[in-house]
Amino acid sequence: MAEIFSVSVAEIIKQLGLEVLYAPDNMDDLIVTDNDCNRPGLQLMGFYEYFNPERVQICGNMEFAYLASIDEETRRQRLDALFATKIPMFIVARSHELYPEMTEIAAKYGVPIARTSDSTTAFIASLIGYLNVELAPRITRHGVLIEVYGEGILIVGESGVGKSETAIELVKRGHRLVADDAVEIRKTSSRTLVGQSPDNIRHFLELRGIGIINTRRLFGMGA
DSSP states (O other): OOOOOOEEHHHHHHHTTOEEEEOOTTGGGOEEOOSOEEOTHHHHTTOOTTOOTTSEEEEOHHHHHHHHHSOHHHHHHHHHHHHTTOOSOEEEOTTOOOOHHHHHHHHHHTOOEEEOSSOHHHHHHHHHHHHHHHTOOEEEEEEEEEEETTEEEEEOOSTTSSHHHHHHHHHHTTOEEEEEEEEEEEEEETTEEEEEOOGGGTTEEEETTTEEEEHHHHHOTTO
16 A cells, blocks of 8 residues: 655645634644645535545635625535535635634634635645645655756666765766765656655765765855
């Protein structure tokens, strides 16, 4: 069974610069595991077939226009039904003001609410791009990953064959070290692999007979 990765709601808020409108006491424990999101227009009209409650819900102009067109009692019922599905997060786009019952219902079900000034479409693109990376399936491989003219090259081989020495020669010629020894590779789409270094060994390169060097300090930020 494939491993399921997650990202915390708090981290999404931090990385995308969202304004928190309501935060439940357990918000640090809330996670997102689905890399897609949903505009709940149909759900606000009462249609829930094929609805996935694990997705982040985003409301923009169309959703708020619909909510404004119905009476308060119906609006409360529709919002209650949506939040009752235990959605991980509710985001308001275009800096829309909340209806008073939104915060009340969010508190009832423990659903965080955040807001962005971005247009709904632009924000969805940013969110999906972020989630595709954070929730991507990944493996770790032994080798050295170098960026050469914008393309990633993974140098592999047995220990002692000169992988790191080859990498340092490329760095000296203006190319960039991405990762040495442990390379984390994420599949962010059907056609894209993204490699990176674990945080604790980032910028470090081990050379036989010399030891561990910090390429950023030796060659500058471009390395």
